[in-house]
Amino acid sequence: MLRPSPAPAPALRSVLAALGSPSAVREARTPALRTAQGPLSPELPLPVHVLASAEHTGARPGQRPAPPAGPLPSHTRLTGWRFLVRDGERAIAAADTMLTPDGWAFSHFFEGPYVLATERALMRAEALATPYQPRLLSVPELYMLTLWLHADTAADGASTEPGAADLLVPLAPAPPGIAADRPYRMADLLPVIRTRRTPPPLLGSAATATA
Template identity: 65%
Template structure:
């Protein structure tokens, strides 16, 4: 069943397209692939990026916050980079270009998810403490990605490669199974002190 990919906010998309069209207008340098490719470039597969907060705090359920929208940048037949727009006090602004293994991994996970029998809304879930990024397949395809919350038990999480040691990349897991496994890997909350102290 096809994924239900929501359109990105128009100002977020415009900021990314402006950065692609006018590289001198942004402070962030283009990636090597963008510098060496002739173009034209297109911004595709818009995904809201959520950051997992509170996963390391005992007794506090994890929550997410919307941090931006990420786009895969296509040149010709392949994706060569990503571009991100972030939410600011004044609205949406271009954030950065990136490339590397997450470009290929995101494309692979989206293809994998598109073949599932259930409809999902694709999002990205970042777990900064573990240097981890997952494709978050939200079970409610019509949900507003701007709302906070956390993955629910019906959601699937697909760790992208490279994944932390002991976590298999590209293996979809129920959020109810993977989130507790991530929580025990988190560093202790510095405000609570180290268990070794």
């Protein structure tokens, strides 16, 4: 079952204002929004977190970051809130918001495979016996997006600390070799992600030197 964290009220208001603006909908690169017949509603708000790249973990170019002290790294940051935009019973697009100096503001609409994949993953997670707080975790270097099921359902959605009981569900399309639409223990999938997104050591570096 899912226990989502409430989105900031200004973020929701900014999306409602954008949906109520004919020019914003008309100018969006989302044909589904422009041709929708019924009223559009933003639902299922999810905090979007990004897994920090290697340069933000203290590693030098060509050097693999040091293993974290604990089983899970905490190098994540909140970048926005995403709302699924429904036309009747189905999600046809998504709306992203971002934090500005003046607070939360509408960013853009988009559509594509991640919209349906997110909705599908949320429906499956809702059927789980264990309660989770749904989030999104993005890995830009791998063009990868996952549904992050956070076990601490009382946590603020903006908190960035992963937990040992958390799950990650890669959304389709997932990188080659990583199965989409199935839950992984975060402690199992994060090492795979770290290995794939870290460039190999530079030739001649200490990491490649031999005795």
